[in-house]
Amino acid sequence: MTLSGKRILLIISGGIAAYKSLDLIRRLRERGAEVRPVMTAGAQEFVTPLAVGALSSGHVYTDLFSREDEQDVGHIRLARDCDLICVAPATADLMAKMANGLAGDLASTVLLATNKPVLVAPAMNPAMWSHAATRRNVEMLRQDGIRFIGPMSGEMAESNEAGEGRMAEPLQIVAAIEALMDDAPKPLAGRTAIVTSGPTHEPIDPVRYIANRSSGKQGHAIAAHLARLGAQVTLVSGPVTIPDPAGVNVIHVESAREMLDAVTNALPADIAVFVAAVADWRVSASADNKIKKKEGEGPAPLELTENPDILRTIGHHQNRPQLVVGFAAETADVISNAQAKLARKGADFIVANDVSPETGIMGGDRNRVRIVSKDGVEDWPDLSKDETAARLAARIAKFIADWD
Numbered sequence: 001m002t003l004s005g006k007r008i009l010l011i012i013s014g015g016i017a018a019y020k021s022l023d024l025i026r027r028l029r030e031r032g033a034e035v036r037p038v039m040t041a042g043a044q045e046f047v048t049p050l051a052v053g054a055l056s057s058g059h060v061y062t063d064l065f066s067r068e069d070e071q072d073v074g075h076i077r078l079a080r081d082c083d084l085i086c087v088a089p090a091t092a093d094l095m096a097k098m099a100n101g102l103a104g105d106l107a108s109t110v111l112l113a114t115n116k117p118v119l120v121a122p123a124m125n126p127a128m129w130s131h132a133a134t135r136r137n138v139e140m141l142r143q144d145g146i147r148f149i150g151p152m153s154g155e156m157a158e159s160n161e162a163g164e165g166r167m168a169e170p171l172q173i174v175a176a177i178e179a180l181m182d183d184a185p186k187p188l189a190g191r192t193a194i195v196t197s198g199p200t201h202e203p204i205d206p207v208r209y210i211a212n213r214s215s216g217k218q219g220h221a222i223a224a225h226l227a228r229l230g231a232q233v234t235l236v237s238g239p240v241t242i243p244d245p246a247g248v249n250v251i252h253v254e255s256a257r258e259m260l261d262a263v264t265n266a267l268p269a270d271i272a273v274f275v276a277a278v279a280d281w282r283v284s285a286s287a288d289n290k291i292k293k294k295e296g297e298g299p300a301p302l303e304l305t306e307n308p309d310i311l312r313t314i315g316h317h318q319n320r321p322q323l324v325v326g327f328a329a330e331t332a333d334v335i336s337n338a339q340a341k342l343a344r345k346g347a348d349f350i351v352a353n354d355v356s357p358e359t360g361i362m363g364g365d366r367n368r369v370r371i372v373s374k375d376g377v378e379d380w381p382d383l384s385k386d387e388t389a390a391r392l393a394a395r396i397a398k399f400i401a402d403w404d
């Protein structure tokens with residue numbers, strides 16, 4: 001119950017993504033939050049106050065000049081009597097009102113009257129999002145201390161439209177709220193960290209590639225937990241299907257060479273954790289066109305060449321981070337392979353795991369790791385990948401504190 005007892009004022013404005021706010025209410029309540037909804041007139045064209053009220057189990061606020069709600073100047077109470085205000089979806093119109101201090105309806109008045117943190121999840125057509133007026137308004141709101149989640153890139157509700165403007169998914173919004181509401185100690189505040197995650201894709205031709213079964217779950221969770229402890233995190237992610245973690249700067253790459261470039265560009269950093277399952281080899285010369293199957297000629301030969309070793313490169317880099325952690329996914333001789341890797345790669349510790357198919361670790365939700373350092377081997381119990389990440393982030397914070 002990560003949001004237990006937290007009071008979230010959810011402002012729903014008039015975009016097509018308003019239907020996702022219904023799921024957002026459920027997700028917030030599942031985590032223990034109390035959700036008080038405010039709907040603009042526009043929002044009520046897309047979802048009904050009845051549905052919003054049923055899901056939030058309470059009154060839905062829609063009218064600034066309501067005789068009942070305003071008996072005790074309700075809009076000021078709404079603005080103050082919460083821990084955070086989330087605007088999802090946030091229309092271009094409502095953001096323009098916020099940026100200019102307009103207060104012509106309940107939602108904009110509450111947003112002008114509040115002294116609480118405000119998180120905005122914009123949703124609109126890509127042309128509206130990239131319009132100079134919206135860009136100005138977003139910049140103004142950022143300067144005013146408003147936090148943003150998204151928008152994301154992808155298909156629009158309108159047919160044949162795609163681009164940046166999709167509202168973040170409800171779980172991404174929840175994660176951003178959790179990060180803002182988290183009052184845990186921040187031992188890594190002021191520290192920078194680079195985390196790599198996921199597989200790499202090494203092209204054979206424009207449609208085929210060499211890859212592996214890494215899901216990115218472990219690396220993404222580590223990035224999120226380092227951020228939760230206050231670090232400023234750059235996550236360099238290979239192609240994955242899981243969402244970007246909240247509160248982390250994510251750089252998406254495809255191949256090992258792109259990953260190394262992104263990591264090198266992110267230096268200097270205090271901490272580097274190399275979780276990605278980087279392909280050891282790539283095809284020497286990937287074809288510009290799809291390689292055709294030729295009758296009677298058998299399979300096309302593939303000549304492989306070695307990929308750069310990201311862990312070893314950074315472990316011996318002139319800008320080497322203070323702490324370098326590598327992951328070793330092995331299917332045999334896990335400890336001896338990890339010990340050999342420790343010295344060869346210039347890492348401070350290696351997180352070793354057995355990824356034999358019967359363990360279910362690759363792609364699964366659980367992990368059982370051993371931490372190999374010059375001081376010996378720590379055997380960690382079977383944990384969820386999130387718990388493993390939390391424990392590793394705490395271990396990293398301790399290492400940095402001991403170093404100082």
Ligand SMILES: Cc1cc2nc3c(=O)[nH]c(=O)nc-3n(C[C@H](O)[C@H](O)[C@H](O)COP(=O)(O)O)c2cc1C
Nearest residue numbers: 013014015016040042043091092093094123124125
């Ligand atoms: C079908 C339809 C879909 C719309 N979708 C969006 C949207 O996704 N984002 C947006 O900013 N405006 C969208 N609009 C325009 C807003 O509804 C309009 O600007 C409205 O005045 C917003 O009011 P509000 O900000 O008070 O909720 C849409 C309008 C229609 C008719």
